Amino acid sequence: MLQNKKKSFRSCLVPEIIFRLLKMPDNAVSRGERTPWMKFRRCLWYLVALIMVGTLVIYSSVFQVSWSLNPRTTTPNSSNPQNSVPPLVDRYTVAYPHEYHFILDEPNRCREESPFLVLMIPVEPHNREARHIIRSTWGNVTTVQGKVVSHYFILGQSREENGAQTIEEQLLRESRDHGDILQSDFLDSYHNLTIKTMLMFEWLSTHCPQTSYAMKVDTDTFLNVHNLVGMLLKAPQHLYITGNVIRFASVLRDQNSKWFMPFSTFPESVYPPYAIGLGYVFSLDLTRKILEAAQHIRALYIEDVYVGLCMRHLGIPVTDPPRGDMFRIWMPSNTGNCYWTSVITTLLHSSNQLLDVWKSYQTQAQSGC
Known part of the structure; x- marks a missing residue:
């Protein structure tokens, strides 16, 4: 169940092709080698992280404008x-x-x-x-x-x-x-x-x-x-x-x-x-x-x-x-x-x-x- 949730979450944020690129072969991990593949993988992780942060910033801005017109979460019921x-x-x-x-x-x-x-x-x-x-x-x-x-x-x-x-x-x-x-x-x-x-x-x-x-x-x-x-x-x-x-x-x-x-x-x-x-x-x-x-x-x-x-x-x-x-x-x-x-x-x-x-x-x- 937990693995399925992780996979679903991963598929929402990171396209499958990128995830496969980021997944380094196990033998390279076991040898601890700092190969060009590892450097490429690290750059891709930074790029994905930057895209995710940018998406969150844009979402927060849109939500804030929407709240300014419709503050349901902070405006009380006038009948009380x-x-x-x-x-x-x-x-x-x-x-x-x-x-x-x-x-x-x-x-x-x-x-x-x-x-x-x-x-x-x-x-x-x-x-x-x-x-x-x-x-x-x-x-x-x-x-x-x-x-x-x-x-x-x-x-x-x-x-x-x-x-x-x-x-x-x-x-x-x-x-x-x-x-x-x-x-x-x-x-x-x-x-x-x-x-x-x-x-x-x-x-x-x-x-x-x-x-x-x-x-x-x-x-x-x-x-x-x-x-x-x-x-x-x-x-x-x-x-x-x-x-x-x-x-x-x-x-x-x-x-x-x-x-x-x-x-x-x-x-x-x-x-x-x-x-x-x-x-x-x-x-x-x-x-x-x-x-x-x-x-x-x-x-x-x-x-x-x-x-x-x-x-x-x-x-x-x-x-x-x-x-x-x-x-x-x-x-x-x-x-x-x-x-x-x-x-x-x-x-x-x-x-x-x-x-x-x-x-x-x-x-x-x-x-x-």
Whole structure:
């Protein structure tokens, strides 16, 4: 049995013809002669050993790249967060899955309100002005066609050392006054947007059992809630995500780009389809699916691309909206002729611009647009 195993192993690594060449006659061994045959045999052994080592190096490199995209052996099951160990993190990945905690929360509100649609708004801890502007504009729309709409701001901890305590005190007062603050204990930064997004999915999956849809929408985005609800009333109710869908986006290898991605982290040349992060909407049953996929996909720092990677892993397509002009990236130069009443989202220059845009929207809506 042992001899057969040795022979099988030998046949996998060393071709039979080479093995016969390497096998020196017994009489030469017994005489201890240093013949040219022995020198030739030694050179062949060195050559075979070099080929084997090279093969192992190449195999290890390929395995490492594969692991970077599919770290099954190190990423924990998100359903068991107490055993979570964050995967290897570099400049282009983030520590997720991991056991993060909400230090400011609304544990019962979503369950009690049972909204049709929840608006989840990522925001920096210090940006109180943006939160105020949204509460006084599209965040103030709470009912559309008899459907309840609610909103929450999701944020991490301040990265500012000076004044951090003051910011936390302001957030606590804001939470008591408005009941719409969800703050977790990760460091709030652009690099950690993926963490913020995944915690959004976690919170929705455990706090909103009766909700049909949710939307992730940025603070510098105009949102027409009435058009959004109207679209969702006709949309698929399961495994659905839509927005401004990007297809065949090239991976940027320019190190000067804000969205640079090295080959070692993501070796593919094109990203899978994804909805741009300024505003995308999804059915609530998709949240658990995305969290399951996150156990197998190393978390890239570009959050909307990462959600697209999770969708590809699940085999669930990203859906185009009913019209291509519903989710706009850029605001056109001419926003007359009922523009604001015809779209769902438009990216603005800043959240401060939203106040003027909201007045224009109300004027158009009242004029019968």
